[in-house]
Amino acid sequence: MRKIINRGLRAGLLDQEFYTEAGEDNTLNQEALLMVILVSAASGILAFISGLMIKKSFGAAVLGLSVLTAIGIANYFIWVYSTHFTSINVFQSEVELNKLLRILGYASSPMVLSLFSFIPYFGPLIGLIGSVWSLVAGFTGAQQILDLNKYETFSTVVFGWLAILIIKSLVTNILGINVAGLGTLFSSPGL
Numbered sequence: 001m002r003k004i005i006n007r008g009l010r011a012g013l014l015d016q017e018f019y020t021e022a023g024e025d026n027t028l029n030q031e032a033l034l035m036v037i038l039v040s041a042a043s044g045i046l047a048f049i050s051g052l053m054i055k056k057s058f059g060a061a062v063l064g065l066s067v068l069t070a071i072g073i074a075n076y077f078i079w080v081y082s083t084h085f086t087s088i089n090v091f092q093s094e095v096e097l098n099k100l101l102r103i104l105g106y107a108s109s110p111m112v113l114s115l116f117s118f119i120p121y122f123g124p125l126i127g128l129i130g131s132v133w134s135l136v137a138g139f140t141g142a143q144q145i146l147d148l149n150k151y152e153t154f155s156t157v158v159f160g161w162l163a164i165l166i167i168k169s170l171v172t173n174i175l176g177i178n179v180a181g182l183g184t185l186f187s188s189p190g191l
Contacts, residue, residue, distance in 0.1 A: 004031055004038075008109035011035075011137055019141035022106055023099045032105025040072025041065070043114040072111075075164050080104050083142065083160035091152045095145055103141035104160075110134045135161055 010018040022028055047064025080100050087093035113130030117123040143153045
């Protein structure tokens with residue numbers, strides 16, 4: 001566990017050497033996915049606590065934890081696959097999918113700041129900082145493994161985030177859940 005925390009910190013600190021190493025180390029595939037699961041579960045923990053305290057329902061708590069964790073993991077895969085698609089089809093990069101899975105998995109580590117989204121007034125801002133920080137980490141990591149210039153790399157990584165926003169907007173509108181998140185569904189301030 002100490003190794004994954006250390007790697008998550010290095011990723012969050014935008015350590016270019018780390019991203020180069022992680023891009024080349026095939027043994028880190030599962031650990032990168034575990035990072036995504038842990039970070040996604042961090043946002044689900046608040047929904048779990050909300051379900052217990054506000055709704056006073058263990059079922060609502062488990063549902064909140066499960067749904068938000070699943071959404072975080074789905075967002076990761078959307079980010080990876082859309083980034084891979086763009087880098088190959090638009091910019092003719094030859095990056096391997098597994099490299100992006102590792103790089104963007106670790107780049108998700110700053111989103112652990114969503115644990116602080118319960119703080120009144122500042123919580124949503126802290127969550128937003130974690131998300132933007134993750135985007136910057138994704139750019140830093142992708143720049144180490146993509147054979148693209150800065151502008152192409154930035155476009156590729158941002159396109160992945162835009163894909164997440166578009167898909168999330170479509171799904172939440174179809175399901176009738178607000179676009180900002182599942183906060184109203186679980187009655188939890190800051191989610």
